[in-house]
Amino acid sequence: MAQLFVVHPQNPQARLLKQAGALLADGGLVAVPTDSSYAVLARLDDKAAADALRRLRGLDERHHLTLLCRDLAEIGHFAKVDNQQYRLLKLATPGPWTFILEATREVPRRVSHPSRKTIGIRVPSHPVARDLIEFAGSPLMSTTLVPEGEEDPLNDAQEIMDRYSGQLAAVVDGGACPLRPTTVIDLTGSVPEVLRLGAGDPSTLGLD
Template identity: 80%
Template structure:
């Protein structure tokens, strides 16, 4: 059964986040709050954990998984970013956006798109998640926590623990999140293309 870590939404307790990181390092899936909805994260280099992440959501290999990064510098290590893309990312991060970018060789091929060799990238604006990423010391593989066959993401930690406790190592309760997933923007072409509208004001990026 999943452990439930209740943390302060603005000043999360480091001890609890370190415990959650240890579970991730051991291959566990952990539900985390974000600035959109709750997400599930896994260790990037753990194939079994990535497979479990897809099974939990009912996703095939063509669905983009997302790397949660701490900052722009970390994005540049895992995605190919030209000057135009960098300026756009600098304007948009951190925030409730997921960007589709060409993956570098640092991204395991099994988690990038099988034909396009792209990956989802985001820098979240949530104190709990940013602290967790800091303790992890590396990006975490993630996907929005939307139950298979449903359309809306979950945003209540206890509900997540009750429904998915058998499949999760832990749930970090950082308070309720918005009920919208991220807005997904493809940056691989000449102009940004909105693939999914969700959380965030597109006009702030000059896209609405």
């Protein structure tokens, strides 16, 4: 049975997020609000948690999991970033964007794309997600909480509890958040490629 932590969306209670972080440290999956929609998080160094994330969503190993990072410096530790990519990332983060980048050796093979060796990276702006990453002390694996066979992400903490209580260690209720997923941009080619149009407007980054 998942635990439910009700927190203030702008000033989440540290005591409750530390409890959620402890459940992550124990290998649990935790659903949290972000600046795009609710997502499910797990520790990067936990193989069983990565497998559980994919099972919960019905995803195979070719689907990119995303690393939620605290800042640009942390991105550079887990993804290879050149000067042009860095300028784009600096303009876009934090915010509702996911960038596909070449993974460094710090990213476990089971997390990166099996053939391309790439990883999704983002820096969320939602206080709940950002504070939870801080308490974890390292990037967290994530995937948007879209039920298997459906198209829209979930946006209500109680519905998430009702549907996934047996698969999650906790749900952090920070109220409703946007129902649009992140905009996904592939930065591994010669020019940035928008793979999915979501909450982030590519024109603000100078992209068509």
